[in-house]
Amino acid sequence: MPRLVMKFGGTSVADLDRIRNVARHVKREVDAGYDVAVVVSAMAGVTNQLVAWCRDAAPLHDAREYDAVVATGEQVTAGLLALVLQGIGINARSWQGWQLPIHTDNAHASARIAEVNGAELIKRFDELKQVAVIAGFQGIHADTGRITTLGRGGSDTSAVAIAAAIGAERCDIYTDVDGVYTTDPRVVPKAHRLDKIAFEEMLELASLGAKVMQVRSVELGMLHNVRIFVRSSFVKPEDIDPRQTPPGTLICDESEIMEQQTVTGIAFSKDEAQISIRRVQDKPGVAAAIFGPLADANINVDMIVQNVSADGATTDLTFTVPSADYERARVTIEKAKSAIGYELIDGSTNLAKVSVIGIGMRSHAGVAASAFKALAEQRINILAITTSEIKFSVLINAPQTDQAVRTLHTLYGLDQA
């Protein structure tokens, strides 16, 4: 029998009625002939309550105890869904991370999965036709025997890792949107849902702020070639026609995508700030002198632009940080002035980064150039540019973000017919 992983997030299991809806989705796939492993998050709001208690208990809390507390949320949902499934005649049982086990490293509160043992699940599929309901977001560190959690969004990662371990045909991520869009439909009403997107493209979109999937789960899917299908959990199971592909977006290997568009999607993030360091001494170790102190201050640097020195002695260096970190970043660089060696710094907030993503860029020249021209025609000034193999990003003034995104969306033929 083909195997399927189905993952449901916190809003999809927020109360017993929604859990019953989830159970009917599971039944639909069981009836269609799948051996099913379901991965669940905590009921919406539960994790926040548990985290708040931990913070109240100890502001600087031991992450091992935090994990023991927070992992209970998923444990509850898994048990409840198993009960509801049994109630509609499906053989089901719950699994906690330590029971499978799902082994992780010991980076408590943000652990990484080391290995998932799927043997017992497969045995029960074959012998008992038993549906596995697995608590997401958690595992166990083999040496200490203590519960670990994977950090926020970790249930997606659990689902993909389990899909790899049991050789699932697909990992369905049920969420509150019905797929991945070419860009944010609130900004561009003509944005349309993608039927398919390559892992690499999704990685760029995810890391640029499209909130559909966690970066780590997409990475894991790419590594193990697990096909991930993003779909809506709010469609009633009864309304799904089993003979048709349901609405959603398949995240898969690029070889599976026949008609590859040059550009797949456009991501953007407002609230960017930029700092330029003028006439930095152009010598070895200067980048470390700048970015070391920023890293120590826990400031997340995004774009970095450094031009080739014109005079061979000094250069200008620009980087971006989230607006909220702008002041701290300035102070950090000013404090390190003597160690870095520069003349002055300037900067500004209220900027935005717009990124254009597409595997097709690899084989198409001039993709970025046409964007620069289109933006110039709209009198949108580009402050900085970075490029990679399958994307390029421009830094612009934030008030022009929507206009820029719409312009590029049209330019690359992404507007819905």
Next chain:
Amino acid sequence: MPRLVMKFGGTSVADLDRIRNVARHVKREVDAGYDVAVVVSAMAGVTNQLVAWCRDAAPLHDAREYDAVVATGEQVTAGLLALVLQGIGINARSWQGWQLPIHTDNAHASARIAEVNGAELIKRFDELKQVAVIAGFQGIHADTGRITTLGRGGSDTSAVAIAAAIGAERCDIYTDVDGVYTTDPRVVPKAHRLDKIAFEEMLELASLGAKVMQVRSVELGMLHNVRIFVRSSFVKPEDIDPRQTPPGTLICDESEIMEQQTVTGIAFSKDEAQISIRRVQDKPGVAAAIFGPLADANINVDMIVQNVSADGATTDLTFTVPSADYERARVTIEKAKSAIGYELIDGSTNLAKVSVIGIGMRSHAGVAASAFKALAEQRINILAITTSEIKFSVLINAPQTDQAVRTLHTLYGLDQA
């Protein structure tokens, strides 16, 4: 170092402020030189919510899933208390039942403890001075690897079992009363707290409705000779004088009680009903014919009084049941009339059982006789009598309960000076 188990129930850990109060109690004992294992219940209300969700999910629920869900309550409290303890400078870690492990049988939702492994706790006491914070009420079934719970009140049982496993000097049960009283102080204002009570006496009191301790935990204490100290969790740790014995009641072996009173306490239960079967055929198997059907109907029979037959052919037999089961019990007996063989049945509700308990009765004759006389003087009619080695019970009309309890309390010298 001497070892101590401290157990805190749901109201004692109902919120973070109370958990902080618990932590200060623990610190007080650590400072006094004890190696401490703390056993905690779920925060008040949490278990009820979890149980309600299980019932909503499936009215006839799989007890294994029920246990997986309900056990999370204690897991949360254990983690939070460990965090708070760390915050006041005490090395502490949480333990779940499966981590120690606490092995139980597989009677899910009402499992019995088979074995507690205390080796790791003792190692950490000796090497790390680490306080163990243990989730009460739960264990693991070794064969299936699934979480079990011990049923309501199971945290007391966990605490006593852990005290036995680590050879604790004492098991302190912190609760919302400050000990065990000679009788209910709401009925007899002159009731006083007992400094000590023997296991056997406490077992009779517990099974007769004194709600301080669960019967099973007292049984376990008697079996392993674990001294149990019942004390209040609402006393502020700062108000306890370490040079004095704090208020509370020690449940211990009778050999530890120097001045044994003849009568230790008086228990009572209202809402009793009585059924008398008249002119039952006095032949072998008749008791089975009566009580078999009642057991099948899940009716809990308490007192049973059967007189020696006067005529050698028939006898009268009386038994009591909770008032709520009276009608069902009557119908059950009427249905079994031909199998039992009797002439008629009668009965009444609104009765009460008053029990007098004391190990001293073993060596003192006439204890019951003096009660019958005192009750007669108060014009309290005794409907039935049962006796055992360390207690006797009388069935009376419920409206006379308080009067009877007060009379006996004075008679046996239990009134507070």
